[in-house]
Amino acid sequence: MYILNRRRFLQVGSLASATLLMPKFLKAFETGALVPPGNKVLVIVQLSGGNDGLNTIIPYRNDIYYRSRPALGIRREAALSLNDDLGIHPALQGLKALYDDGAMGILNNVGYPNPDRSHFRSMDIWHSASQSAEIWNDGWVGRYLDAQCNGCDKPTQALEIDDTLSLALKGEHNKGLALTDPGRLSNTSNDRFFKELLQQHVVEDEHHNVEYLYKTMGETISSATYIQQQFKTYQSKESYPATELGRNMRIIANLIMSDINTKVYYVSHGSFDTHVNQQDQQARLFKQLSDALTVFTGDLKKNNRFQDVMVMTFSEFGRRVSQNASGGTDHGTANNMFLIGGDLKRQGVLNEGPDLMNLKDGDLQYKVDFKSVYATLLDKWLGADDKMILKADYAKLDFI
Amino acid sequence: MPVVAKKLEMQHLAWRAGFGETLPVISGWEKRRRKEMVHKVLTGPKHAAFESVDVINATDLPDYKRAKDMTEEQRKTVREMNTQGIKDLNVAWMNMMQKSEHPLREKMSLFWHGHFACRTQNVLFNQQLIGVIRENALGNFGDLLTAVSKSPAMLQFLNNQQNRKQHPNENFAREVMELFTMGRGHYAEADIKEAARAFTGWGFDADGQFVFREKQHDDGVKNIFGKSGRYNGDDVLKLLLEQQQTATYITTKIFRYFVDDNPDDTLIQSLSGKFYQSGYDIKTLMREIFMADWFYDSKYIGNRIKSPVELLVGIRRTIPMAFEQEETMLVFQRILGQVLFYPPNVAGWPGGRNWIDSSSLMFRMRVPQVILYSQVLNVRPKELTPEMGDGGNYKMTLQINDFLKKQFAKKVNARINWEPYLQGFSDIPRENLADAIAGALLQQPGNVRKNLLEKYADTSSREGYIKTVTIDVMSTPEYQLC
Numbered sequence: 001m002y003i004l005n006r007r008r009f010l011q012v013g014s015l016a017s018a019t020l021l022m023p024k025f026l027k028a029f030e031t032g033a034l035v036p037p038g039n040k041v042l043v044i045v046q047l048s049g050g051n052d053g054l055n056t057i058i059p060y061r062n063d064i065y066y067r068s069r070p071a072l073g074i075r076r077e078a079a080l081s082l083n084d085d086l087g088i089h090p091a092l093q094g095l096k097a098l099y100d101d102g103a104m105g106i107l108n109n110v111g112y113p114n115p116d117r118s119h120f121r122s123m124d125i126w127h128s129a130s131q132s133a134e135i136w137n138d139g140w141v142g143r144y145l146d147a148q149c150n151g152c153d154k155p156t157q158a159l160e161i162d163d164t165l166s167l168a169l170k171g172e173h174n175k176g177l178a179l180t181d182p183g184r185l186s187n188t189s190n191d192r193f194f195k196e197l198l199q200q201h202v203v204e205d206e207h208h209n210v211e212y213l214y215k216t217m218g219e220t221i222s223s224a225t226y227i228q229q230q231f232k233t234y235q236s237k238e239s240y241p242a243t244e245l246g247r248n249m250r251i252i253a254n255l256i257m258s259d260i261n262t263k264v265y266y267v268s269h270g271s272f273d274t275h276v277n278q279q280d281q282q283a284r285l286f287k288q289l290s291d292a293l294t295v296f297t298g299d300l301k302k303n304n305r306f307q308d309v310m311v312m313t314f315s316e317f318g319r320r321v322s323q324n325a326s327g328g329t330d331h332g333t334a335n336n337m338f339l340i341g342g343d344l345k346r347q348g349v350l351n352e353g354p355d356l357m358n359l360k361d362g363d364l365q366y367k368v369d370f371k372s373v374y375a376t377l378l379d380k381w382l383g384a385d386d387k388m389i390l391k392a393d394y395a396k397l398d399f400i
Numbered sequence: 401m402p403v404v405a406k407k408l409e410m411q412h413l414a415w416r417a418g419f420g421e422t423l424p425v426i427s428g429w430e431k432r433r434r435k436e437m438v439h440k441v442l443t444g445p446k447h448a449a450f451e452s453v454d455v456i457n458a459t460d461l462p463d464y465k466r467a468k469d470m471t472e473e474q475r476k477t478v479r480e481m482n483t484q485g486i487k488d489l490n491v492a493w494m495n496m497m498q499k500s501e502h503p504l505r506e507k508m509s510l511f512w513h514g515h516f517a518c519r520t521q522n523v524l525f526n527q528q529l530i531g532v533i534r535e536n537a538l539g540n541f542g543d544l545l546t547a548v549s550k551s552p553a554m555l556q557f558l559n560n561q562q563n564r565k566q567h568p569n570e571n572f573a574r575e576v577m578e579l580f581t582m583g584r585g586h587y588a589e590a591d592i593k594e595a596a597r598a599f600t601g602w603g604f605d606a607d608g609q610f611v612f613r614e615k616q617h618d619d620g621v622k623n624i625f626g627k628s629g630r631y632n633g634d635d636v637l638k639l640l641l642e643q644q645q646t647a648t649y650i651t652t653k654i655f656r657y658f659v660d661d662n663p664d665d666t667l668i669q670s671l672s673g674k675f676y677q678s679g680y681d682i683k684t685l686m687r688e689i690f691m692a693d694w695f696y697d698s699k700y701i702g703n704r705i706k707s708p709v710e711l712l713v714g715i716r717r718t719i720p721m722a723f724e725q726e727e728t729m730l731v732f733q734r735i736l737g738q739v740l741f742y743p744p745n746v747a748g749w750p751g752g753r754n755w756i757d758s759s760s761l762m763f764r765m766r767v768p769q770v771i772l773y774s775q776v777l778n779v780r781p782k783e784l785t786p787e788m789g790d791g792g793n794y795k796m797t798l799q800i801n802d803f804l805k806k807q808f809a810k811k812v813n814a815r816i817n818w819e820p821y822l823q824g825f826s827d828i829p830r831e832n833l834a835d836a837i838a839g840a841l842l843q844q845p846g847n848v849r850k851n852l853l854e855k856y857a858d859t860s861s862r863e864g865y866i867k868t869v870t871i872d873v874m875s876t877p878e879y880q881l882c
Binding site: 120121124137162177193197201202208209210217219 | 758760780
């Protein structure tokens with residue numbers, strides 16, 4: 001009853017290896033390296049769910065911290081020392097090593113004015129880079145694509161390692177591509193029926209949305225082929241952790257080393273929404289993060305690409321200063337960000353730690369607007385017009 | 401203006417004012433006058449009583465007044481009832497869209513559901529809100545606005561429970577002006593502040609009933625839009641409806657949803673004028689649109705991107721089906737970016753091209769195959785996060801995420817009733833079948849070539865042929881449009 005005709009289904013759904021379709025940009029790729037050596041790459045790691053920054057970078061000389069968190073506070077002896085005032089969560093050993101190597105910058109008190117404590121709204125604000133009272137339907141990486149790739153034949157400049165695409169990667173005219181498995185993306189889009197549809201399509205004028213759909217479909221199919229080709233050219237020999245993040249970082253490493261034209265990679269890790277029983281959950285997720293990034297950065301170093309890569313971590317908000325009654329923390333505001341790479345101009349702890357003396361309604365007050373971090377990365381790392389993309393002029397920071 | 405065939409005209413009406421109709425239904429419509437059909441679409445079947453999509457009674461849930469005294473076990477039960485209830489509500493409404501004999505009511509409700517975007521994890525609040533939206537969807541906008549504004553769901557979502565004389569909370573007043581009535585830029589910050597004072601005291605009790613708390617109400621004189629008085633919340637809504645801008649804003653949004661992404665200023669001006677003069681009668685506005693010759697201009701036909709819910713309901717209306725686990729619909733909604741009762745933010749779903757990116761488009765084109773060939777989904781949706789910010793609904797969201805995760809590797813088992821669909825094509829000769837199917841399913845059938853459909857069709861039987869051609873036509877970019 002369900003399967004009406006197995007044979008026909010296999011025919012329609014079957015994969016054709018022949019490249020039926022050869023858009024002009026693929027022909028261009030064939031002629032040789034399009035990507036200049038030393039292609040600067042940004043890897044964004046989203047810590048979903050609101051990571052508790054105070055237990056990430058620990059103010060272990062601060063009495064208020066321990067008073068507010070009698071059970072949750074991480075003891076000075078347990079934290080890994082960064083300097084006299086601050087330590088890092090014990091599960092982040094790999095990040096501590098990167099810090100010691102001068103390959104990590106830590107930015108404290110990052111946030112935005114009038115913080116919103118709802119996950120979905122705050123995440124939207126981080127993704128779109130809007131003010132907290134504004135609702136924008138496109139994301140900052142998407143607008144970067146709009147600025148850099150309008151009319152260009154390389155729609156693989158931003159990739160999200162996921163099944164669905166985040167708002168951050170959606171521009172008005174250009175969008176990033178989401179994939180969990182370069183092989184599988186290609187399988188779906190290699191579907192013969194889809195390819196033939198594309199071939200038989202004649203451009204017509206009146207219905208702009210038909211053209212938009214065919215353009216998106218065409219780009220997806222050709223990008224999928226390109227990504228798969230590139231993906232095959234390099235297979236990492238490192239043993240990445242057998243976690244979802246480990247698997248995703250391996251895909252990113254393979255693609256970076258393949259000299260694909262991708263400039264921005266996006267990956268999520270979580271959930272850090274630790275209202276209850278925070279300690280175990282945060283430690284487990286941190287170990288996964290630390291282990292994956294350790295292998296990833298090691299892989300890049302061995303291949304002499306670490307200086308071309310910048311990893312940025314963020315979360316939609318930090319948690320409240322005080323622990324709650326269930327061994328967890330509730331939604332807060334300002335938070336810390338990690339910047340990891342082989343070419344940091346400034347390393348280590350980049351600014352003052354959390355100011356627990358000046359809380360607002362029990363929450364940390366932000367000192368650095370996250371949009372300044374975006375502006376810095378867009379301008380100094382990706383060489384893009386940050387003012388146009390962010391629709392405002394934010395002060396640049398000096399870590400690059 | 402290029403004239404289109406009557407059949408295409410009626411299909412256009414069926415899609416824009418609903419979720420599409422089958423070939424036999426359209427053939428029936430084709431023989432009637434436009435005026436007659438528009439009237440039928442607007443009023444629904446004669447003598448049909450209003451059918452609710454309720455899934456739970458207030459008495460089914462434990463007494464909320466006792467929430468503080470509940471044991472952990474009881475709290476857990478309440479959470480589970482809420483989680484399951486919201487899933488059931490989603491499924492019940494989807495089923496209503498599929499089977500309804502008055503699809504415009506559901507289509508219009510889907511529009512208002514996005515317009516009055518709201519998130520609450522309380523199943524009763526959700527049920528009550530969707531109830532007033534569906535009842536007033538084609539009634540008077542003022543009544544609808546008032547009912548929604550007084551719903552516990554909205555009062556909770558927009559923090560009006562915290563709006564008190566001594567400490568006004570402006571969130572509710574701001575969104576009522578910015579999103580529900582006038583739109584940004586047509587009022588001053590001072591108007592919001594004053595309106596917020598007027599809304600003080602609006603709240604709800606533990607039974608989920610609207611209450612006016614007189615002691616928390618600011619009874620002083622307020623100045624709004626250049627007028628002054630001892631206004632209360634009802635007065636503010638009246639003032640907002642008096643503003644012609646409210647009619648313009650609502651009409652523009654309706655135009656974008658029912659006609660085209662690019663609003664035509666001249667048409668909007670004329671439509672909103674009539675809407676305003678009618679005292680905000682929604683049916684009058686919709687009749688204006690569906691009766692107009694310009695509505696059937698070929699530039700509007702087949703140029704609108706279906707929302708994920710429209711796409712899914714459209715497939716199900718064309719070919720009746722039931723799912724072994726109806727909750728699978730939530731996974732489809734999640735992957736495609738539109739989960740009922742979970743709008744992305746206070747502004748609702750942006751719609752149009754925002755529905756489309758590489759992954760969502762490729763998945764949309766796979767949907768008919770996944771359902772009709774009973775395939776494994778193989779797409780993991782992004783996690784939901786709890787919304788309310790207090791952590792109270794944390795476990796419930798984890799449960800939903802868990803459910804979504806489990807679904808991802810499962811086969812989508814639908815019980816598909818092909819019979820009525822196949823029957824619809826019984827009079828059509830074999831050589832015309834491919835064109836007839838494409839013509840019934842697509843608003844721009846000429847784009848998909850017959851020889852391509854033939855090539856991938858199962859030619860061993862007539863039935864197999866119709867089925868395979870149908871699935872392929874549904875897998876095209878054109879099918880994403882209506």
